[in-house]
Amino acid sequence: xxxxxxxDLIKYLSKKAQWVMKETLRIHKIAPETRLASSLSCxxxxxxxxxxxxxxxxxxxxxxxxxxxxxISKGHGAVSLYPILxxxxxxxxxxxSKVCTKESFLGGIPDIIIPGIETTNGSxxxxxxxxxxxxxxxxxxxxDAVVFVxxxxxxxxxxxxxxxxxxxxxxxxxxxxxxxxxxxxxxxDYCANIIDIxxxxxxxxxxxxxxxxxxxxxxxxxxxxLLYLKNNRNGHPKLLVANTTKGKGIKQLEGDRLCHIKSLNxxxxxxxxxxxx
Amino acid sequence: xxxxxxxxxxxxIEGLYGKMAHNDDIFFITADLGAPALDRIRHDxxxxxxxxxxxxxxxxxxxxxLALEGYAxxxxxxxPFLTMRAYEQIRTNLSxxxxxxxxxxxxxxxxxxxxxxxxxxxxxxxxxxxxxxxLPNFVVFSPCDWTIAQHFVQYSTEVKIPKYLRFDGKALxxxxxxxxSSMMEDGFCELLKGCNICLVSTGYxxxxxxxxxxxxxxxxxxxVFLLKPFNAVKLYETLKxxxxxxxxxxxxxxxxxxxSLILNLLNKNRALSKLKSLGFKDNHVFNHxxxxxxxxxxxxxxxxxxxxIRKCV
Numbered sequence: 001x002x003x004x005x006x007x008d009l010i011k012y013l014s015k016k017a018q019w020v021m022k023e024t025l026r027i028h029k030i031a032p033e034t035r036l037a038s039s040l041s042c043x044x045x046x047x048x049x050x051x052x053x054x055x056x057x058x059x060x061x062x063x064x065x066x067x068x069x070x071x072i073s074k075g076h077g078a079v080s081l082y083p084i085l086x087x088x089x090x091x092x093x094x095x096x097s098k099v100c101t102k103e104s105f106l107g108g109i110p111d112i113i114i115p116g117i118e119t120t121n122g123s124x125x126x127x128x129x130x131x132x133x134x135x136x137x138x139x140x141x142x143x144d145a146v147v148f149v150x151x152x153x154x155x156x157x158x159x160x161x162x163x164x165x166x167x168x169x170x171x172x173x174x175x176x177x178x179x180x181x182x183x184x185x186x187x188x189d190y191c192a193n194i195i196d197i198x199x200x201x202x203x204x205x206x207x208x209x210x211x212x213x214x215x216x217x218x219x220x221x222x223x224x225x226l227l228y229l230k231n232n233r234n235g236h237p238k239l240l241v242a243n244t245t246k247g248k249g250i251k252q253l254e255g256d257r258l259c260h261i262k263s264l265n266x267x268x269x270x271x272x273x274x275x276x277x
Numbered sequence: 278x279x280x281x282x283x284x285x286x287x288x289x290i291e292g293l294y295g296k297m298a299h300n301d302d303i304f305f306i307t308a309d310l311g312a313p314a315l316d317r318i319r320h321d322x323x324x325x326x327x328x329x330x331x332x333x334x335x336x337x338x339x340x341x342x343l344a345l346e347g348y349a350x351x352x353x354x355x356x357p358f359l360t361m362r363a364y365e366q367i368r369t370n371l372s373x374x375x376x377x378x379x380x381x382x383x384x385x386x387x388x389x390x391x392x393x394x395x396x397x398x399x400x401x402x403x404x405x406x407x408x409x410x411x412l413p414n415f416v417v418f419s420p421c422d423w424t425i426a427q428h429f430v431q432y433s434t435e436v437k438i439p440k441y442l443r444f445d446g447k448a449l450x451x452x453x454x455x456x457x458s459s460m461m462e463d464g465f466c467e468l469l470k471g472c473n474i475c476l477v478s479t480g481y482x483x484x485x486x487x488x489x490x491x492x493x494x495x496x497x498x499x500x501v502f503l504l505k506p507f508n509a510v511k512l513y514e515t516l517k518x519x520x521x522x523x524x525x526x527x528x529x530x531x532x533x534x535x536x537s538l539i540l541n542l543l544n545k546n547r548a549l550s551k552l553k554s555l556g557f558k559d560n561h562v563f564n565h566x567x568x569x570x571x572x573x574x575x576x577x578x579x580x581x582x583x584x585x586i587r588k589c590v
Contacts, residue, residue: 112377118345120373123365129335130370133342140324141346160366163335171327 006220009052013219017047021249022276023083023096029269031079031100034108037247037259038077041183041216042150045242048222049148050084054230056145059089062115068145068230069134071119073127074152074181075109076260082106090116125158127151128178132164135173135237146230149178154186156197168237169208176237177229178209181216183246187260204239216242281451285444286353286387288423290314292430293351297322300434304343308336308354310387315353333358337366337384344380349434355393356386356443357402360409371439372412381437385444389419389480390527392446394568398561402443406479406526407533409441410505416440417504421483422452425502432461445481447568452483452500464507467515471497474589475519476582479504479535482525485572489582496586501535513546521589522552525582530556555585 020043028036049055049070058064072078079099086093091105091114098104105113109122119130131147138145155161168176180200184191192198201211212229214221222242229238246260247253250272253262264272291314297303298321305318306327319326329336333354340352352359360367367384374380386405393400409417418440420426426444433440452468460466467475468483469490475497476486483500490496497519501507516522516539528534536554543550555577564574572578576585 112374119341120369123369125334126338126366126369129338129366130342130345132335133339133344134346135342136327136339137343137346137348160334160338163329163332164338167329167332167335167339 009223010220013047013051013223016051017044017219018276020047020080020083022273024080025269025273027079027082027096027099028264029266030097031108032263032265033100034079035076035260036079036250036264037253037262038074038152038183039080040248040250040253041244041246042074042077042181042242043080043248044217044219044222045150045179045181046081046084048219048226050088052219052223052226054223054226055148057088059085059116065143066145069118069131069147071127071131071147071149072110072117072121073124073149074155075121077152077181078110078121079108081110085114085116124152124155125160128161128168129164131176132168132171132173135168135176136171138175139173145175147176149176151178151180153180153182153184153200154191156180156200157195165204165207165209172235173237174233174235177226177240178237179240179242181244182241183244185246185257185260189257201239201241208236209239210234210236211239211241213241213243216244217248282448283423284312284446284448285420285423285426286312286385287314288427289385289430289442289444290318292427294318294321296430296434297325300349302347303349303351303434304340305351305353306336306340307352308333308359310354312387333363334366337363337382338370340382341366341370341374341380344382345374345378349381349383349437351383351385353385353387355400356388356405357400359384359386360402360405360441364408367439368412372414375414375438379437380439383433383440383442385442387444388446389443390445390482391562391568391571392481394571395565398563401562403528403557404532405441405443406504406528406535407537409443410533410538414438415505417443418502419443419479419504420502421480421500422449424451424453425456428456428458428461431458443480447481449481449484452487461503462508463511464503465499465501465512465515467497467499469496469498471495471519473519474521474523474586475499475516476523476525476586477501477516477535477539478525480527482527482577485577485579485582486525488579489586492579492583493586493590501538504535504538509542513542513548516543516550517546517548519550522550523582523585523589524552524554524556525577526556527577528556530554530558551589553585553589555582
């Protein structure tokens with residue numbers, strides 16, 4: 001893409017990100033039990049994947065054979081994906097005003113029952129292993145689709161993740177891209193105060209992964225690096241460490257070690273929405 | 278009765294080899310557990326055989342991924358570690374997901390009950406019937422001999438939901454010399470018709486039940502090989518003919534095993550039959566020795582079963 005085209009795309013994606021943020025806040029208003037802070041740290045990741053020509057998908061043919069598989073292993077943070085899926089035609093946009101109500105199939109955590117969602121999520125540490133199995137199946141069928149997984153950095157405490165890290169490198173799954181939403185906060189504290197595994201990059205390198213680290217809120221960096229990792233079939237599974245801020249853009253959440261479990265009330269959300277307008 | 282002794286795993290894997298030769302969409306993955314019959318699959322279907330290492334959680338997760346892409350997957354490991362180390366993976370990725378999308382993962386657990394007799398309580402598997410029966414969208418298969426295990430190969434490719442195959446670790450003689458696949462859906466078989474008392478057992482204990490039934494005239498024996506699903510109406514119709522029912526299993530008592538299955542069925546139908554149950558009380562087993570010796574210690578050997586029958590009648 002030429003420079004002007006690229007700038008236009010980034011501008012378009014930034015506008016989309018603004019819209020997704022507003023919709024996410026509106027969802028949080030009707031469903032305060034949704035995890036807002038966690039959903040905001042990975043917002044640009046979702047926008048880049050779906051609108052930035054990274055993911056190959058077809059919302060009218062959910063199990064389209066050539067779709068890239070995207071697994072939301074950090075289930076709690078995926079409320080910001082709902083507006084995107086609705087916008088892309090996976091389900092009606094009206095569903096966004098019903099999240100977590102009795103009329104809705106959209107819960108606080110996206111499950112396999114939702115169009116566009118591949119697996120059962122909410123329990124951490126499963127996504128990468130399941131993705132490895134999918135990646136092997138795709139390779140065997142000579143399907144060039146790629147498997148993307150979104151995990152949280154706190155999720156790396158689950159031992160099963162490391163079983164899958166070893167496994168996917170051994171099997172040279174270069175059609176597998178793990179994105180870590182490195183927002184540095186678990187439920188109760190900063191990860192660094194619980195078990196500090198930073199820098200995580202060299203752990204993955206030691207297991208033979210190809211690793212890239214970027215600013216996870218910079219859409220241009222996200223798009224360029226995701227595209228590079230997607231297309232680079234060099235015999236290594238890929239890790240993208242996306243450095244992010246939990247609760248990005250919301251002063252009541254940013255920097256609060258307990259922001260994972262923090263909800264905003266209606267007035268607070270209305271104020272933020274007004275400001276964003 | 279044939280006396281051919283064979284392990285369930287070898288018989289099943291031999292049958293599966295034949296399927297894999299004609300069906301390219303079958304994967305066999307193991308958590309570093311082998312079997313003599315498995316060598317042929319490893320050798321002849323290299324690209325459909327994976328050893329994930331000693332990593333049962335990943336075994337189930339990788340199996341799920343393959344199955345979501347349409348493969349029939351056989352995931353093979355030591356029974357207690359497969360079912361209990363990876364239980365949450367089984368629940369989340371198999372039981373829950375298969376309610377929405379087909380997930381044909383066949384968990385083959387080797388070492389039912391006290392199969393690994395001298396390896397101590399970590400290797401004993403006295404909980405698996407209860408915990409696997411608990412999961413929605415699951416089949417739980419507990420064969421007593423290798424012929425029925427081999428018949429299950431066909432069923433496992435046709436019924437595309439997750440399954441747990443609970444195989445004994447030891448080579449056992451044949452009980453079903455005339456099993457045919459139409460019997461599979463009942464989930465049980467009345468091996469001996471009695472008149473007053475019936476033994477109900479599963480897996481290895483069906484051998485003990487049959488031996489004990491030879492000692493007391495008119496004792497019936499029912500082998501339950503599908504703990505889920507099974508033909509509940511037909512099983513009840515069979516059970517209600519008996520005044521006394523004695524359930525026998527290598528499992529903890531009153532905890533969701535075969536005894537609970539029978540009790541629920543009797544209660545639901547307001548049956549008049551009286552149920553007694555033999556199994557393990559609420560303690561793990563640290564003893565060593567032969568399986569028969571452990572059965573003597575815990576009141577599950579042939580003599581103990583005979584004495585329990587006599588007490589009833």
